[in-house]
Amino acid sequence: MTAKLTAPRLRPAxxxxxxxxxxxRRMTDALTAAGYRVTIDLTPAAAxxxxxxxxxxxxxxxxxxxxxxxxxxRRCTQPVCALETRYKLxxxxxxxxxxxxxxxxxxxxxxxxxxxDYPDRLLPFDLFALQQEMERRLAALSGHDRSYLSADxxxxxxxxxxxxxxxxxxxxxxRLNSQLAGRLAQVRTALEIGSGLGLTxxxxxxxxxxxxxxxxxxxGIVLDCARELKTRLADxxxxxxxxxxxxxxxxxxxxEVKIEEQDLTIGWFPLFSGMREAATxxxxxxxxxxxxxxxxxxxFPFSSNxxxxxxxxxxxxxxxxxxxxxxxFERVASPA
Numbered sequence: 137m138t139a140k141l142t143a144p145r146l147r148p149a150x151x152x153x154x155x156x157x158x159x160x161r162r163m164t165d166a167l168t169a170a171g172y173r174v175t176i177d178l179t180p181a182a183a184x185x186x187x188x189x190x191x192x193x194x195x196x197x198x199x200x201x202x203x204x205x206x207x208x209x210r211r212c213t214q215p216v217c218a219l220e221t222r223y224k225l226x227x228x229x230x231x232x233x234x235x236x237x238x239x240x241x242x243x244x245x246x247x248x249x250x251x252x253d254y255p256d257r258l259l260p261f262d263l264f265a266l267q268q269e270m271e272r273r274l275a276a277l278s279g280h281d282r283s284y285l286s287a288d289x290x291x292x293x294x295x296x297x298x299x300x301x302x303x304x305x306x307x308x309x310x311r312l313n314s315q316l317a318g319r320l321a322q323v324r325t326a327l328e329i330g331s332g333l334g335l336t337x338x339x340x341x342x343x344x345x346x347x348x349x350x351x352x353x354x355x356g357i358v359l360d361c362a363r364e365l366k367t368r369l370a371d372x373x374x375x376x377x378x379x380x381x382x383x384x385x386x387x388x389x390x391x392e393v394k395i396e397e398q399d400l401t402i403g404w405f406p407l408f409s410g411m412r413e414a415a416t417x418x419x420x421x422x423x424x425x426x427x428x429x430x431x432x433x434x435x436f437p438f439s440s441n442x443x444x445x446x447x448x449x450x451x452x453x454x455x456x457x458x459x460x461x462x463x464x465f466e467r468v469a470s471p472a
Contacts, residue, residue: 152183159190159259166261169268190259260299262373263335267296270333270361277357286355291408294358295433297336305461310343314454316464319428323347323399329387330404334362336432337380338369344400350393352385354407359384388419395419400428402461405436413437417447423467428452431463438463 153161160183178186274284274294286292310320323344328337331351341349353359362382369375383392387407395401401423405416416437420429429449431438438444444451449465 147178147180147183149178149183152178157183157187159187163190163259163261166259166265169265260303260339262369263299263338266365266368267299267333267335270365271296274358274361284358286357288357289355289408291410292355293406293408294332294355295404296332297404297432299335299339302336302339306340306343309454316428316452316454320344320400321346323428325398326350326400326402327352327393327395327398328402328404330407331362331382332358332404333365334380334382335365336402337382338366338375338377340402341377341379347379347399349380351380351382352387352390352393353382354384354386356384388415395422396424398423398427400430402430402432403437404432405434411436413439413442417442420467421448425467425469427467429465429467430461431465432461434462438465 149160149164153164163186271284275282278285278287284294286294308314309316311317320343324347326337326340326344326347326349328334328340328349328351331337331353334351337349337351341347351362353362359382366377366380366382370377385392401420403416403420405411413436420437423429425448438447438449444465448468450468452464452466454464
């Protein structure tokens with residue numbers, strides 16, 4: 137049974153952002169720049185909560201079990217509506233996409249006061265806007281409409297990370313009491329292989345607050361864009377980028393960065409056509425025992441049939457696997 141309730145008036149996010157909500161303005165503008173159709177309607181309290189805590193906007197649904205508070209920021213696949221509710225979720229329960237005036241009887245509309253820690257001013261929505269701008273420039277340089285093809289490295293595969301998905305993954309791993317949170321808090325050196333525009337490195341710097349992050353990229357044009365993006369993040373967004381550096385390196389002939397010294401390595405594989413699984417696994421075996429390796433997006437180099445155990449790696453499995461990098465491993469001593 138559905139009860140008809142009188143809900144606070146929903147207003148378009150742009151109506152708020154055109155006035156005194158600069159953080160909300162940044163998010164709506166960046167979504168538009170990234171090609172998203174912005175149809176976000178908010179109650180006044182929800183707009184204020186997002187303004188104080190932009191992190192709240194980055195999740196499908198945000199709830200605090202201790203206080204029985206939940207805010208829904210999206211229905212279906214795009215953020216379209218926010219409702220302030222007071223509702224206790226039982227095991228296996230979730231709030232469906234109810235309209236503003238059609239809620240279960242157990243749900244009562246209320247104002248919400250969210251005070252959560254957000255580490256800095258950088259938002260994935262900012263990176264969305266910068267990413268789109270840089271990718272359009274790269275595509276134009278290579279004479280293509282939408283994708284970048286390297287003239288110097290014709291076999292290279294350029295595939296940008298999704299800043300929002302990357303944010304969600306590492307938010308879960310470092311802040312939501314996952315089994316890896318303690319390990320990641322101790323990371324002091326991290327390497328992004330195939331760093332491209334460096335989006336992941338900058339996001340990781342927000343979560344790995346004690347780590348120095350290095351990105352290696354073989355294409356000089358892409359690397360120039362990554363360095364420009366780093367400068368703009370510092371100048372235009374006030375982001376501290378001192379712990380992030382990018383290097384033009386051949387993965388199989390590293391000089392500036394030592395893979396043996398990394399506590400965490402992230403790989404966007406395969407980096408180029410014809411890349412060999414065995415050769416990549418041999419490179420990763422240079423990681424010291426205890427180091428972590430996150431295999432992003434693809435089933436490479438440790439595919440379902442590849443013997444990672446025999447190659448000196450232990451698979452790490454955590455709950456909510458759909459929020460994780462494709463696969464995660466710990467380097468262990470190779471068998472004799």
